[in-house]
Amino acid sequence: MDWYEDLSLWSGFSAVLFSPQRERQAADVVATSPLLAFPPGTRVLDQCCGVGVYTVPLARHGYRTTGVDLHPELLERAGLVCAEAKVEAAFVQADVREYVAPDAFDVVLNMYTSFGYFEDPEENLQVLRNACASLAPGGQLIVDLLSKETYASWVGPPKIVDVPGGMVVMRDHILDDWSRYRTDWTLVRGNTAEHSSLTCWVYSATELRAMFEQAGFENVECFGDWDGRPYDGGATRLIVRGSKAPSA
Ligand SMILES: C[S@@+](CC[C@H](N)C(=O)[O-])C[C@H]1O[C@@H](n2cnc3c(N)ncnc32)[C@H](O)[C@@H]1O
Structure with a gap:
């Protein structure tokens, strides 16, 4: 099994990954970010939506929102949060390497x-290609991640995050000359410790921009945070936005 197929990683560490603090931050980003200000009724696909940290505020904001994720258990949780919030969103269980809904989203x-x-x-490029195929002409893809540049200022000694009833210890390892990284997580609760690891590619802005272009996007731009600041020394994250060509 590949690490991302292991539900116990996502649910075991959900106190960090899908925390109430993240839900509040996501709601704030959706309400205030100029990068996420779309006309009412915009059709939005949330790739790898997890428990709906973004899907729910996007739907609440009046966008017609669909979340896609590999794990039905996470989607079920997202559906419950939507029901509690009295907002509607569609959820699809699928692998983003395969999920395509031709021209279905803005x-x-x-x-x-x-x-x-x-x-x-x-396969990572295929995820961008599937996003492009799922967009209507003129639609846009936005990818938000920890980039090579932002990770470089963050990686270092192990970090400890308090979670209800325990703590999570995170250790980062840079692999293959900064091509990839591995994060080892240990959840300590009482006398028990659970371990998990994830290994990801880490991209510079230039590398991700090139992938967007290879996948068929144009007007590719990079931003350093949700306020739309430039991707420079003050960037806290990498946000890449590209457009599918308008129809001729
Ligand atoms: C870091 S979490 C982020 C979730 C969500 N975007 C958020 O902001 O909270 C990554 C998500 O990717 C999902 N995922 C991992 N591999 C996937 C795949 N091959 N296809 C679809 N979803 C996948 C996981 O189940 C998990 O929910």
């Missing part, structure tokens, strides 16, 4: 470093 989002998971570089 915007495709891939949020919170949900990109670069597949060992074969061609």
Whole structure:
């Protein structure tokens, strides 16, 4: 089994990955970011939506939102949150390497470093190609991740995050001359410790821009945070946006 297919990683570490603090931040980003300001009724696809940290506020904001994820258990949780919030969103269980809905969306989002998971570089490119095929002409793809440049200022000694009833220790390892990284997670609760590891490609802005162009996007731009600041020394994350060509 590849690491991203292991549900226990996503659910075991959900106190960090899908925390109430992240839900509040995502709601704030959706409400205020100029990069996420779309006309009401915009059709949005949330690739790798998980438990709907972004899907729910996007739907609440009036966008016609669909979340896609590999794990039905996470989608079920997202559906419950939607029901509680009295908002409607569609959820599809699928692998993003395969999911294509031709011309069905105006915007495709891939949020919170949900990109670069597949060992074969061609499969990561396929995720961008599928996004392009799923967009209507003129539609846009936005990918948000921890880039090579932003990761470089963050990686270092192990980090400890408190979670309800315990703590998570995270250790990062840079692999293959900064091509990829591995993060080892240990969840400590009482006398028990659970371990998991994830290995991802890490991209510079230039590398991800080139992949967008290879996948068929034009007008590719990079931003350093959700306020739309430039991708420079003050960037806290990498957000890449590209457009599918308008119809002739
Ligand atoms: C870091 S989480 C981010 C989730 C969400 N975007 C967020 O902001 O909370 C990555 C998500 O990618 C999903 N995922 C991993 N591999 C996938 C695949 N091959 N196809 C679809 N989803 C996948 C996982 O199940 C997980 O929910």
